[in-house]
Amino acid sequence: MKTYYNPEDLKKFSSIGEFEPRLAKKFFDYYGEVFKEGALTEREKSLIALAVAHTIQCPYCIDAYTQDTLEKGCDEAQVMEAVHVASAIRGGATLVHGVQMMNKFKELSM
Amino acid sequence: MFLKFSKQLDLHGLNPYLPKNIEILQVNLGKMCNQTCKHCHVDAGPHRKEIMDMDTMQYCLNALDVLQCKTVDITGGAPEMNSNFRWFVEECFNKGVKILIRCNLTIIEANKKYYDLPHFYKQVQVEIISSLPYYLPSKTDAQRGKGVFDKSISALKKLNEIGYGKENSALKLHLVYNPTGAFLPGNQKALESEFKIKLKNLYGIDFSSLFTITNVPINRFLQYLKDSGNYGHYMEKLLQSFNPKAAENTMCRNTLSVSWDGFLYDCDFNQMLDLKVNSSAQHIKNIEKEILLKREIITGLHCYACTAGAGSSCGGETASD
Ligand code: SF4
Numbered sequence: 001m002k003t004y005y006n007p008e009d010l011k012k013f014s015s016i017g018e019f020e021p022r023l024a025k026k027f028f029d030y031y032g033e034v035f036k037e038g039a040l041t042e043r044e045k046s047l048i049a050l051a052v053a054h055t056i057q058c059p060y061c062i063d064a065y066t067q068d069t070l071e072k073g074c075d076e077a078q079v080m081e082a083v084h085v086a087s088a089i090r091g092g093a094t095l096v097h098g099v100q101m102m103n104k105f106k107e108l109s110m
Numbered sequence: 111m112f113l114k115f116s117k118q119l120d121l122h123g124l125n126p127y128l129p130k131n132i133e134i135l136q137v138n139l140g141k142m143c144n145q146t147c148k149h150c151h152v153d154a155g156p157h158r159k160e161i162m163d164m165d166t167m168q169y170c171l172n173a174l175d176v177l178q179c180k181t182v183d184i185t186g187g188a189p190e191m192n193s194n195f196r197w198f199v200e201e202c203f204n205k206g207v208k209i210l211i212r213c214n215l216t217i218i219e220a221n222k223k224y225y226d227l228p229h230f231y232k233q234v235q236v237e238i239i240s241s242l243p244y245y246l247p248s249k250t251d252a253q254r255g256k257g258v259f260d261k262s263i264s265a266l267k268k269l270n271e272i273g274y275g276k277e278n279s280a281l282k283l284h285l286v287y288n289p290t291g292a293f294l295p296g297n298q299k300a301l302e303s304e305f306k307i308k309l310k311n312l313y314g315i316d317f318s319s320l321f322t323i324t325n326v327p328i329n330r331f332l333q334y335l336k337d338s339g340n341y342g343h344y345m346e347k348l349l350q351s352f353n354p355k356a357a358e359n360t361m362c363r364n365t366l367s368v369s370w371d372g373f374l375y376d377c378d379f380n381q382m383l384d385l386k387v388n389s390s391a392q393h394i395k396n397i398e399k400e401i402l403l404k405r406e407i408i409t410g411l412h413c414y415a416c417t418a419g420a421g422s423s424c425g426g427e428t429a430s431d
């Protein structure tokens with residue numbers, strides 16, 4: 001079956017450096033630093049990543065961070081709450097534009 | 111399909127793969143258990159009849175002297191179900207060695223004759239190591255059987271009551287976390303602090319430390335990986351995470367494992383695969399330290415579970431930063 005997305009491609013992520021090694025290295029170093037324990041724990045960062053993965057609807061990231069949150073000891077309720085946070089922000093972002101719509105609606109109406 | 115473990119060792123200049131010493135004698139008192147956990151590498155259960163007899167136990171006691179082991183690590187099945195269990199533990203105590211017991215917790219609640227186990231442990235200053243895959247019931251019961259979580263919590267409370275696992279207490283109570291599925295354990299320290307907060311807040315339970323253990327792809331867990339279609343992915347993950355530092359500190363390099371019938375193995379996993387030590391001294395009866403120290407450790411694909419990430423052993427991580 002031909003598809004745009006292939007789960008096997010996730011493993012090849014690091015090969016992105018093949019065409020442009022310098023920037024790829026900078027990116028992966030940065031990526032590694034970002035996910036290290038800091039003011040937030042690695043577990044908290046992993047849950048944020050999972051929520052963002054759902055917002056940008058990236059199947060690779062959803063695959064990777066479902067596994068990562070499991071490894072970090074998160075349970076079903078915690079990962080699903082993270083997805084609901086993403087969903088609420090996405091839904092809210094749509095809905096809040098309703099104010100703009102109402103403004104315009106009122107502006108044009110008698 | 112996967113790179114042989116011995117080849118991997120070659121690539122990192124770690125061959126020949128020999129023990130550094132024999133500091134711990136791990137004794138399996140039998141395969142009988144009151145539980146039948148899904149991931150159990152021993153294939154233990156109430157139906158198993160393989161139990162160590164008193165003669166073999168006596169040989170193990172002699173071996174502690176011959177090998178000059180400082181620690182005896184008593185495991186099973188549920189080792190407490192061996193009718194000579196208490197005698198054996200007392201004899202070890204009289205020798206002054208450190209005693210570790212892998213207690214599944216529910217045994218304490220299983221039958222009246224086990225109710226006083228916490229007091230017995232305290233008397234002979236046993237260090238307790240117990241599995242608790244998660245701090246909530248669902249995942250624990252999914253792996254270890256229905257109702258196991260509640261019984262484990264009740265047993266932990268009894269151990270806490272007599273001082274086990276309390277802050278600054280000499281009575282050590284360690285918990286073992288192993289993933290409830292086809293994934294690797296996360297950072298031991300991070301999981302330990304998460305477990306400490308949750309178990310304290312939810313149930314008022316204290317414990318000494320958390321050991322994270324990677325599930326080894328043999329027996330029931332291997333079958334689960336195959337049945338669920340996760341085998342290839344899991345093995346790839348183990349291979350990708352190979353850490354040479356962990357390979358230097360695998361438990362086979364300082365532990366000798368004895369089966370219920372007295373045969374010797376590099377570790378508990380090799381024991382379950384019936385890969386006896388590569389040595390002329392294969393039985394506890396004719397144990398010889400010098401010969402055993404020269405043996406080459408028998409390895410296989412399952413060894414990748416001990417060398418992934420921060421490493422894994424019966425005492426948790428082996429290559430933490
Ligand atoms: S309690 Fe331990 S020995 Fe018993 S079935 Fe579970 S994992 Fe196996």
Ligand code: SF4
Nearest residue numbers: 360362377379413416
């Ligand atoms: S499985 Fe056993 S023999 Fe293999 S590395 Fe682990 S402890 Fe050593």
